Amino acid sequence: MTQERVEYVMRTITDQCIENERYFSDLDSVAGDGDFGYSLARGFENVRDQWDGFDRADAGTFLQKVAVTMSGRIGGTSGPIWGTAVLRAAGVVKGKHDVSGDDVVAMLRAAVEGIKARGGADLGDKTLIDALVPMTDAIERELAAGSSPADVARAAATAARTAADATKELQARRGRAAYTGERSIGSVDPGATAVAVLAEKIAEGW
Amino acid sequence: MTQERVEYVMRTITDQCIENERYFSDLDSVAGDGDFGYSLARGFENVRDQWDGFDRADAGTFLQKVAVTMSGRIGGTSGPIWGTAVLRAAGVVKGKHDVSGDDVVAMLRAAVEGIKARGGADLGDKTLIDALVPMTDAIERELAAGSSPADVARAAATAARTAADATKELQARRGRAAYTGERSIGSVDPGATAVAVLAEKIAEGW
Amino acid sequence: MKKFVNDPRNFVPEMLTGIALANPDTLTYVPDYNLIMRADAPRQDKVSIIQGSGSGHEPAHVMVVGKGMLDGACPGDVFAAPPMEYVLETAKLLRSDKGVLLLVNNYTGDKMAFEMAQELAEAEGMNVKTLFINDDVAVQDSTWTVGRRGVAGNFFVMKAVGAAAEEGAELDEIVRIGEKVNSVTRTMGIALTPCTPPAKGSPLFELGDDEMEVGVGIHGEPGRRRAKLVSADEIVDELLGAVVPDLPYESGDEVALMINGLGGTPISELYILYGIAHRKLEEKGIKVWRSYVGEYCTSLDMAGASLTLVKMDDEIARLLEAPAEIAIRVF
Amino acid sequence: MKKFVNDPRNFVPEMLTGIALANPDTLTYVPDYNLIMRADAPRQDKVSIIQGSGSGHEPAHVMVVGKGMLDGACPGDVFAAPPMEYVLETAKLLRSDKGVLLLVNNYTGDKMAFEMAQELAEAEGMNVKTLFINDDVAVQDSTWTVGRRGVAGNFFVMKAVGAAAEEGAELDEIVRIGEKVNSVTRTMGIALTPCTPPAKGSPLFELGDDEMEVGVGIHGEPGRRRAKLVSADEIVDELLGAVVPDLPYESGDEVALMINGLGGTPISELYILYGIAHRKLEEKGIKVWRSYVGEYCTSLDMAGASLTLVKMDDEIARLLEAPAEIAIRVF
Numbered sequence A, B: 001m002t003q004e005r006v007e008y009v010m011r012t013i014t015d016q017c018i019e020n021e022r023y024f025s026d027l028d029s030v031a032g033d034g035d036f037g038y039s040l041a042r043g044f045e046n047v048r049d050q051w052d053g054f055d056r057a058d059a060g061t062f063l064q065k066v067a068v069t070m071s072g073r074i075g076g077t078s079g080p081i082w083g084t085a086v087l088r089a090a091g092v093v094k095g096k097h098d099v100s101g102d103d104v105v106a107m108l109r110a111a112v113e114g115i116k117a118r119g120g121a122d123l124g125d126k127t128l129i130d131a132l133v134p135m136t137d138a139i140e141r142e143l144a145a146g147s148s149p150a151d152v153a154r155a156a157a158t159a160a161r162t163a164a165d166a167t168k169e170l171q172a173r174r175g176r177a178a179y180t181g182e183r184s185i186g187s188v189d190p191g192a193t194a195v196a197v198l199a200e201k202i203a204e205g206w
Numbered sequence C, D: 001m002k003k004f005v006n007d008p009r010n011f012v013p014e015m016l017t018g019i020a021l022a023n024p025d026t027l028t029y030v031p032d033y034n035l036i037m038r039a040d041a042p043r044q045d046k047v048s049i050i051q052g053s054g055s056g057h058e059p060a061h062v063m064v065v066g067k068g069m070l071d072g073a074c075p076g077d078v079f080a081a082p083p084m085e086y087v088l089e090t091a092k093l094l095r096s097d098k099g100v101l102l103l104v105n106n107y108t109g110d111k112m113a114f115e116m117a118q119e120l121a122e123a124e125g126m127n128v129k130t131l132f133i134n135d136d137v138a139v140q141d142s143t144w145t146v147g148r149r150g151v152a153g154n155f156f157v158m159k160a161v162g163a164a165a166e167e168g169a170e171l172d173e174i175v176r177i178g179e180k181v182n183s184v185t186r187t188m189g190i191a192l193t194p195c196t197p198p199a200k201g202s203p204l205f206e207l208g209d210d211e212m213e214v215g216v217g218i219h220g221e222p223g224r225r226r227a228k229l230v231s232a233d234e235i236v237d238e239l240l241g242a243v244v245p246d247l248p249y250e251s252g253d254e255v256a257l258m259i260n261g262l263g264g265t266p267i268s269e270l271y272i273l274y275g276i277a278h279r280k281l282e283e284k285g286i287k288v289w290r291s292y293v294g295e296y297c298t299s300l301d302m303a304g305a306s307l308t309l310v311k312m313d314d315e316i317a318r319l320l321e322a323p324a325e326i327a328i329r330v331f
């Protein structure tokens, strides 16, 4: 995919995180502290405001600028987590203008590793990792099967949504929701759900 | 009437002020600060607790002890107002064991004068004076007409109630409710209503 | 009712017990008269300063007893003036050769109780003066009420007379100072929610989700009007619009600026109001001499705030800056 | 939402502006990093003490910047850890030859931001240490969470390290002191109502009219259990029952006792709780060394309170008694 595609993906994430401020915060009110949407929205508003001025030398540089712009303003857990994720993804495509399907998988794997390293969470701890990993697996599968980019995107969205919904059954083991213990069971994880929303929007506009 | 009757009247007032705590406070919440019932109840609980020990040398002494016991515990406006009223009434029957109808009228007039002197209120200012004065007038009228004590008590109750209800139309000019200006119109005065409740109970048990 | 309370009837005594236990070296509690007094009072070389008023306005007044402030406070029940007996007995316990000053927030019940107590204390040969505080501009003067109410501005009167008394000033001089501070102090409050008296157990009045009460009294008395809740900027305009022209405070004046919380409003919001008010005053050419932000005179758990201005001069500045030590402290 | 606020997004900057305007001689405001710092900081002859954490806990931490306490506080938005950039830039602005201490309440977001900032500051050659505060007994230790939360007990850590830094102690010594105070400090809180974050505009959780949340977190995190609202006596039993056995505090111990208001509870009720707790501790043979009653670490407008005990020794006593001057003051 082209660098424009990368920009399209990042732009969709940016717009959606601003648009879903209230929804994401409401999700975080159930077992968290209700600021997830607010934090993301403030960070991505910063990205939107500086959008035209980002260095677009290559896809990696572009994503790195986005990461720094965003995480300078996102507080809470999401600042370091999302900042680290985008930074690591940026590192994979440093110097590249064209991003292959394999690159996308590698970027997502790098992002997940970054998140794990930063916050100590793993699969099953009821965080956004639980949506990111199945989504990445789905992309890898579809690419191997030779699906069209649009089909890959659709499969990614479906996998993310299914996985996000499944976080309902999990007990939170990281972040603020972990303090609630068993009371966190029964509601979806805000971070995982945000991943699903973003994946769906990206697939829709592909 | 005998000194026992005086005790009966005082006892009814005492019990009713305790029993109607919430009702009287609710009345005071409309345009006042909601503590009227609380203040009276605390004061009269004190009277009830010390009831058996009061000096009963004569009606005046008895009432004076009640006044001191009560007003030592009633705060707010009602402490000085009710304390002064009972003290003044006590003065009228100092040394007496039998209390005539004329004495009753004189006691009530003295009480009203005491209240006026203490708080600067007059008829029409939307205070308990607006129930006490018509009630006293009715007693005087019935006595002049030679009615039976029970009939006098009934007439007093009716007059107090009618007058208390009529305070609804008045604008408060004294006490906390006066701060509300025209907004005090439309609700009855708690003090006047308390007088009506007490007069009715006294008549009932005569 | 969402309160930490045992029997609501014991609300005031249990609170006073807590204050006394929290300050064993400096305060004495006399349960019979709801009295919190300085452990070292009365001192015959200084005028004793006494406040009464109802409870529910804490820290006013029981928590501002201490060096450089009050010698004693004998509150009534929540929102009820103290019984006359409390005031009289407190005056007797704090009797000093230099005299006793009774500070009274101007309400019917308080006025009657304090005036009765003063009469009786004088009859016993005591030298007692009464000083009325009436800083609330929400209530217009009127021959029908006892006049304007005393609200959060009473802090400045207490601080000034407390400092003067600590310096050994004579009673008449202290009265002069108190009257002067009162005469240059104006306050206006606003409620966002009602308060809930513990004995009543339910809110004292009702206020719609999008309403505020402009000019509310510290006992939940209705104010000038009920209005739609507006932004912090507009609220400050409303408060300054009532307070500034009343004295008036004018360009070139120096003022103490107090943003007082009414009990349920967090201090973060009080500082938002403070910042706006400070800027708007300076725009009018009125210089803020010192800030007072926090809870000084509350109305139980009412969400709301009041704004007070004191026009400064050198004498008042010196007295407000004098050291004082009271129960309310951070450290 | 019953709040004094303009645009909720500007809640924190407007509050910080107010604090700075209210304390022009002692505090400096650096809007880019939500930073409130001492006007005289950094001083090269003392370690700089920095706190971060989310906003909404005022007076913690922006209002406790000052002599003998913090050199700077760089809060995030309401209930959100500050962005790493704020912490890093604050550490740089407060860089001192004697080093910089970062105080962190133990939450995932704060931990990550401060650890990232520390790494980067060290990479720039700075001498930086991080100290975690985790006094909340409501949360059981667990390998799954970052462990216990930091709540109102952080006041004692700040006070002690602030005093030590003011005396010129070295960074390692200050860390030792902070860790010691933290290790003998335990807190448990209880909520009677939820709080309403300004940007959300509605209560963070729901609590029935007759319910309380036992062990609530200062961001409205659910506690140990939800229970029927009980009397003040029973609530104190519950809080002491959680706190006392945890260290444990034992007969013969001397403790500092803090009753901290969570924002919406009036100080009258805090003193009721204080009185009960004081008596119950003395019944257990635990002596109260000093009282701390008021708002220290709040959760916006939440009605509720927390109880903190600190086991005293001579060193801690000396540091807690050392003079300090901060924005939060009465006079």
Ligand SMILES: Nc1ncnc2c1ncn2[C@@H]1O[C@H](COP(=O)(O)OP(=O)(O)O)[C@@H](O)[C@H]1O
Pocket (backbone or CB within 6 Å): A028, A032, A033, A034, A035, A036, A037, A039, A075, A076, A077, A078, A079, A081, A115, A119, A120, A121, A126, A127, A128, A129, A174, A175, A176, A177, A189, A190, A191, A192, D079, D080, D081, D108, D109
């Ligand atoms: N340790 C962690 N590692 C990875 N993701 C986490 C971790 N803790 C929380 N999260 C994610 O962050 C989301 C909450 O973000 P946010 O509201 O910004 O955090 P907080 O308010 O607790 O600081 C959760 O829904 C979860 O997906």
Ligand SMILES: Nc1ncnc2c1ncn2[C@@H]1O[C@H](COP(=O)(O)OP(=O)(O)O)[C@@H](O)[C@H]1O
Pocket (backbone or CB within 6 Å): B028, B032, B033, B034, B035, B036, B037, B039, B075, B076, B077, B078, B079, B081, B115, B119, B120, B121, B126, B127, B128, B129, B174, B175, B176, B177, B189, B190, B191, B192, C079, C080, C081, C108, C109
């Ligand atoms: N100046 C006054 N003179 C006589 N009665 C008064 C006066 N002011 C108020 N009252 C009476 O007192 C009642 C209120 O009593 P209370 O609640 O104890 O007063 P507050 O709470 O205002 O101190 C009123 O309903 C009225 O009847």
Ligand SMILES: [Mg+2]
Pocket (backbone or CB within 6 Å): A028, A032, A033, A034, A035, A036, A076, A176
């Ligand atoms: Mg959150």
Ligand SMILES: [Mg+2]
Pocket (backbone or CB within 6 Å): B028, B032, B033, B034, B035, B036, B076, B176
């Ligand atoms: Mg009343």
Ligand SMILES: [Mg+2]
Pocket (backbone or CB within 6 Å): B033, B035, B036, B076, B077, C054, C078, C079, C080, C081, C109
């Ligand atoms: Mg009253």
Ligand SMILES: [Mg+2]
Pocket (backbone or CB within 6 Å): A033, A035, A036, A076, A077, D054, D079, D080, D081, D109
């Ligand atoms: Mg948060």
